Amino acid sequence: MLSLRGELDLASAPLLQGEIEGSEVAGAAIVVLDLQDLEFIDSTGLRVLLTAHERSRERGQEFAITPGSQQVQRLLSITRVDEHLRVIASPDELLV
Amino acid sequence: MALLVEAGAVLATSLDLTTTMGQVARLTVPQLADLCVIDLRNEDGSIRDVAVAAAEQRTAEELEALRASHPLDPAGEHPVALVIRDGTPVLLPAMTDALLSSFAQGSEHARFMIEHNYSSAAVAPLSVGERTLGALSVLRLGDGEPYDGEDLELVSELARRAALAIDNARLYSEVRGVEERLAAVLVNLAEAITVVDEHGQMVFANQAAADLLGTPTPDELTSAPAGTVWPRFLVLDEDGRELDLDAMPGRRLFRGERAEPLLVRNIVRATGEERWLIVRSSAVTDPETERVLYAVNVFENITEVKRAQLAESFMAEASRLLASSMDYAETLKRVAQLAVPQLADWCAVHLLSDRGEIERVAVHHTDPAWRAEAERRSLTQRPPLDKRNGVPEVIRTGRARIFTDIDPDALARSAADPQDVELLKEIGATAVIIVPMLGAGRTIGAITLISSESVRRLSRADLALAERLGRRAGTAVESARIYTERTRIAHTLQRALLPESLPEIPGMEILALYSPAGELNDVGGDFYDVFEYGDDRWMLLIGDVCGKGARAAGVTALARHTLRAAAMGGQSPAGMLDMLHRALRRQPPGADLCTVCLVTIERTAEQALLTVALAGHQPPLLIGEDGRASQPGQPGTVLGVVDPIDIRETEASMSPGETLLLYTDGVPEAGRSGAQLGEAGLLELCVQAPGLPLAELLGRIERAALESAAGRLRDDIALLALRLT
Numbered sequence: 038m039l040s041l042r043g044e045l046d047l048a049s050a051p052l053l054q055g056e057i058e059g060s061e062v063a064g065a066a067i068v069v070l071d072l073q074d075l076e077f078i079d080s081t082g083l084r085v086l087l088t089a090h091e092r093s094r095e096r097g098q099e100f101a102i103t104p105g106s107q108q109v110q111r112l113l114s115i116t117r118v119d120e121h122l123r124v125i126a127s128p129d130e131l132l133v
Numbered sequence: 134m135a136l137l138v139e140a141g142a143v144l145a146t147s148l149d150l151t152t153t154m155g156q157v158a159r160l161t162v163p164q165l166a167d168l169c170v171i172d173l174r175n176e177d178g179s180i181r182d183v184a185v186a187a188a189e190q191r192t193a194e195e196l197e198a199l200r201a202s203h204p205l206d207p208a209g210e211h212p213v214a215l216v217i218r219d220g221t222p223v224l225l226p227a228m229t230d231a232l233l234s235s236f237a238q239g240s241e242h243a244r245f246m247i248e249h250n251y252s253s254a255a256v257a258p259l260s261v262g263e264r265t266l267g268a269l270s271v272l273r274l275g276d277g278e279p280y281d282g283e284d285l286e287l288v289s290e291l292a293r294r295a296a297l298a299i300d301n302a303r304l305y306s307e308v309r310g311v312e313e314r315l316a317a318v319l320v321n322l323a324e325a326i327t328v329v330d331e332h333g334q335m336v337f338a339n340q341a342a343a344d345l346l347g348t349p350t351p352d353e354l355t356s357a358p359a360g361t362v363w364p365r366f367l368v369l370d371e372d373g374r375e376l377d378l379d380a381m382p383g384r385r386l387f388r389g390e391r392a393e394p395l396l397v398r399n400i401v402r403a404t405g406e407e408r409w410l411i412v413r414s415s416a417v418t419d420p421e422t423e424r425v426l427y428a429v430n431v432f433e434n435i436t437e438v439k440r441a442q443l444a445e446s447f448m449a450e451a452s453r454l455l456a457s458s459m460d461y462a463e464t465l466k467r468v469a470q471l472a473v474p475q476l477a478d479w480c481a482v483h484l485l486s487d488r489g490e491i492e493r494v495a496v497h498h499t500d501p502a503w504r505a506e507a508e509r510r511s512l513t514q515r516p517p518l519d520k521r522n523g524v525p526e527v528i529r530t531g532r533a534r535i536f537t538d539i540d541p542d543a544l545a546r547s548a549a550d551p552q553d554v555e556l557l558k559e560i561g562a563t564a565v566i567i568v569p570m571l572g573a574g575r576t577i578g579a580i581t582l583i584s585s586e587s588v589r590r591l592s593r594a595d596l597a598l599a600e601r602l603g604r605r606a607g608t609a610v611e612s613a614r615i616y617t618e619r620t621r622i623a624h625t626l627q628r629a630l631l632p633e634s635l636p637e638i639p640g641m642e643i644l645a646l647y648s649p650a651g652e653l654n655d656v657g658g659d660f661y662d663v664f665e666y667g668d669d670r671w672m673l674l675i676g677d678v679c680g681k682g683a684r685a686a687g688v689t690a691l692a693r694h695t696l697r698a699a700a701m702g703g704q705s706p707a708g709m710l711d712m713l714h715r716a717l718r719r720q721p722p723g724a725d726l727c728t729v730c731l732v733t734i735e736r737t738a739e740q741a742l743l744t745v746a747l748a749g750h751q752p753p754l755l756i757g758e759d760g761r762a763s764q765p766g767q768p769g770t771v772l773g774v775v776d777p778i779d780i781r782e783t784e785a786s787m788s789p790g791e792t793l794l795l796y797t798d799g800v801p802e803a804g805r806s807g808a809q810l811g812e813a814g815l816l817e818l819c820v821q822a823p824g825l826p827l828a829e830l831l832g833r834i835e836r837a838a839l840e841s842a843a844g845r846l847r848d849d850i851a852l853l854a855l856r857l858t
Binding site: 117118 | 678725778779848
């Protein structure tokens with residue numbers, strides 16, 4: 038599980054990109070991006086989110102996100118990306 | 134009494150101890166004595182005779198030889214030893230052979246005294262205060278009158294006076310020793326030292342002072358009349374203000390003021406040489422009146438230290454200026470201003486253009502009139518590259534040139550360009566330094582420094598700093614040029630991505646606003662387009678490609694052209710977006726994500742019919758004349774990243790006076806979390822004044838977005854507005 042905090046934009050997206058390619062994420066069975074503390078996301082952030090999703094599918098991992106701030110949720114719904122991702126209420130939902 | 138007067142005269146004439154004592158001893162013979170001996174106590178306590186006088190010279194010589202081989206035992210019973218120990222006079226009116234033998238220093242001494250018929254003696258201490266320096270002995274040989282108390286008093290008085298003379302002579306020789314040592318120290322000191330009396334006359338100077346003050350020998354300084362040395366120099370304080378002689382610490386001493394060490398910039402008027410000196414002065418005062426007799430000035434030459442320090446701060450300031458802006462022409466002007474008057478009276482900067490021409494980009498002088506005149510001159514504006522000397526030569530060779538002690542008449546006879554000579558003559562140049570500005574492996578220009586009306590002249594010592602300035606400025610210009618080039622390319626690209634101008638649409642007013650975030654070097658991001666794709670059918674679109682740079686620019690171009698092609702091909706709005714989606718999916722992997730808000734407009738007689746299709750983008754704002762607003766459109770999938778996509782078309786109508794606003798998310802999301810304009814804020818701005826001219830409306834929105842972002846946008850802002858008329 039990766040917990041994101043603050044803002045995911047042009048400046049911070051490479052950090053997440055690096056984490057996704059890291060061995061810890063690559064070796065996991067389930068990948069959860071916890072967006073509960075994510076305040077802001079832009080189109081670049083969205084792309085990294087979708088890249089993470091894509092990579093998980095290639096690796097055969099289960100992938101899910103938790104809802105972020107209003108802005109994050111709005112962007113996910115405007116772009117209808119939320120329809121393509123599994124959104125869970127909290128990280129615990131997958132673990133039980 | 135006559136003896137004492139005579140003795141006084143003798144004692145006053147000389148301060149040489151041996152000579153004086155010899156004279157005193159001789160005075161007593163034969164009047165007062167047949168034999169006179171003066172003994173002194175050495176510092177180690179031993180006793181030595183300094184003077185022996187006798188009626189017969191042989192006797193004196195024999196005694197001296199005897200005393201040399203048999204020195205008196207200071208602890209013994211000899212009357213001289215007793216007197217020196219006790220400090221009281223001894224009178225021996227009648228001496229027997231037995232007595233003489235009792236205190237003799239051995240049998241030879243006893244035989245000498247007996248043979249010479251020592252009969253009577255008076256021995257008085259040579260005392261100064263509590264100290265006994267020695268003893269004065271007078272002796273009668275043979276049958277002479279024995280000494281009595283009166284004789285002893287006379288001898289004591291003589292001894293007292295002699296003691297004072299001895300003490301003075303000692304003090305004198307000590308003082309002279311100190312003075313000689315001091316003088317030797319002063320003369321050999323590396324630091325320049327002068328001693329000046331109250332009339333301003335230099336009474337002492339060492340060689341270092343002569344070197345510093347520009348005379349071959351110290352004598353020339355001490356023989357120069359008072360007040361003739363100072364005018365040879367221009368003396369400035371640290372801030373360049375001229376100092377008066379009265380400000381010097383030595384002068385302050387004579388006025389009874391405190392004399393703090395003073396740092397001065399001293400320039401030799403004759404040569405223009407500049408030195409930095411610390412002047413320290415101390416007073417020599419009359420011990421009784423406490424009047425200041427002399428000022429001792431010590432000059433510490435800290436030129437090298439001070440120059441290095443100034444060079445560092447100059448380079449730091451120059452580097453700060455050079456790094457402050459990418460507008461290098463403006464920056465070089467500021468560097469020229471920095472160099473004047475700190476380094477030189479004139480500074481000019483020339484650059485080599487891409488076309489291989491030399492162009493002057495800056496020239497500076499403190500006097501604006503001179504500056505204007507220089508700027509007007511065409512001579513130094515564009516010197517031809519093949520010109521033999523001067524700036525072109527330095528740019529061609531990449532090597533600095535320095536010309537010191539310029540003599541225009543000598544120059545005129547040389548091979549130098551007559552026009553250059555004329556110019557140098559006109560401005561009164563005394564020295565010129567031209568240094569290359571070095572870019573990446575090549576000379577890209579030159580900096581010229583000229584000293585003219587200032588007393589200070591440029592010298593070799595300035596060359597190193599000038600060369601550093603040239604290198605630093607060269608690097609700055611080179612990187613600014615690269616940056617400018619990149620910016621130019623970015624501008625060109627960005628213009629290619631956005632329509633040159635918006636088309637004229639009958640019955641409609643249309644306006645766009647685009648404000649890129651961050652550096653101009655980054656292209657891509659937001660885009661918009663307006664075009665006609667059928668009879669009176671128009672398309673407005675606005676979109677956002679994620680990321681910045683070359684890849685985003687490529688995707689932006691792809692989006693614009695694919696949508697145009699799709700529109701011309703008769704696709705429905707949803708079909709157009711689907712076509713773009715498929716085009717993006719065919720791109721190399723990397724999840725190129727694109728959002729689009731697309732609106733087609735069909736004008737009818739009374740109103741306009743709108744079809745809105747959204748792909749991951751906010752719906753447009755439709756604002757009525759009454760300030761009521763709506764957001765036509767249904768959410769559609771963002772393009773290029775997920776399959777399948779779902780795009781829906783929404784129809785709406787628009788009446789005259791109504792305004793349609795398309796925008797990218799950079800507008801509501803400008804600024805950090807919490808400080809954003811927001812969708813609500815944007816809506817509020819629009820409905821507040823629905824009748825506002827479009828230019829004013831877009832301006833207001835941009836200002837609000839910039840304000841919420843505190844002037845630094847993190848994403849582009851694009852606005853496209855349309856109003857039916």
